[in-house]
Amino acid sequence: MTPSYLKRLAVLCSILAISGCGTTSSKDSGGTSDGLLVVNPKLSIIQGPASAGVEARKQPISILVLHHTASSLPSALDTLQGRTKGHKVGVHYLVSAEAPKARIFRMCPDSLAAFHAGKSAWGKFESLNQSSLGIEIVNYDGNINPYPQPQVEAVLALAQHLVTTHQISPENVVAHSDIAVGRKIDPGSLFPWEYFAANGVGAWPDAKDVQVFRILLKSKKLTNPEIQQLLRAYGYRLDDNTDKTLGLAIEAFQRHFRAAKVDGVADDDTVAILQALVKKYRSAPAKAATPAPSRRV
Ligand SMILES: [Zn+2]
Structure with a gap:
């Protein structure tokens, strides 16, 4: 300057x-x-x-x-x-x-x-x-x-x-x-x-929830429509249900919440973080997206 x-x-x-x-x-x-x-x-x-x-x-x-x-x-x-x-x-x-x-x-x-x-x-x-x-x-x-x-x-x-x-x-x-x-x-x-x-500004998932969801995903993966539903429940706007748009939304999500790898791929880590955020801040769109209360890690 x-x-x-x-x-x-x-x-x-x-x-x-x-x-x-x-x-x-x-x-x-x-x-x-x-x-x-x-x-x-x-x-x-x-x-x-x-x-x-x-x-x-x-x-x-x-x-x-x-x-x-x-x-x-x-x-x-x-x-x-x-x-x-x-x-x-x-x-x-x-x-x-x-x-x-x-x-x-x-x-x-x-x-x-x-x-x-x-x-x-x-x-x-x-x-x-x-x-x-x-x-x-x-x-x-x-x-x-x-x-x-x-x-x-x-x-x-x-x-x-x-x-x-x-x-x-x-x-x-x-x-x-x-x-x-x-x-x-x-x-x-x-x-x-x-x-x-x-420090009191913005959202972040609870690590314990992420861990639970990650374990559940090992035995049962979510489908693309379920992941789209979770992204929309959290706030992201997906204009269509194509794989391309899903990839772009996942990339945006990772840029914010899983910065270690921003590649647009809905891997278990990314999906678990998304599920934990929806659980914490938004009402879950489907029962399948929430871990059963009896499960413990
Ligand atoms: Zn800008």
Whole structure:
């Protein structure tokens, strides 16, 4: 990042600290002072430049979507402000990759809907821009580049604040790749979902359940229709029942919950994790998907 760029950003921030980028509501992340909102000792938010792709929100906030930018911070800021060609895009928060402390920019208030999800679906929700908040995390590809710890801590503090403020349930903290099966791969398999879940953000299966399901699968495999049913029960949108679509949905699932091997193959480990998640967070679609209560390991 160049000094002149930083200067330009500082000017923009100071202007927007005065004007904001839209309306605010009591459910937004508090008030600002000198462009910096200090939510708690771990979370300070900079009032950033206004995101271009926003509109009035007509649905309550139910979902938090995480993204990687696939670009540098300056490039992401340009895109989010509508300075690059193409569709208007927008997002609520942008988190830099800087050390020792990542910066969090608020690009539009939570009370507005931002154009970050695109064609998307999750459970009963369609076109998630209206029902979600978005966080863009600066990383060229989170399937290749690990997220630096200062950035992880910044995103975690922000996400903890957002899920608490808007009462977003664990299974509704999702990857862009979860809600746009076969179309998106962000924030990637290196995003630390398990660490987030251990710190109160997002879903993660109970290891004991996974172990039980894994043992049961050794004697009885699930059929493709049963696996499709489980994926749909958890939230994934499969547009058809073809093997290709099933493979893409499994790949998205693995990117989030079984990052050690993302190959689109519904092996026992992957299916056991899926069954454990459905058991924990969604009502099981079929009795066959739940281990008998009498079984012990
Ligand atoms: Zn994305």
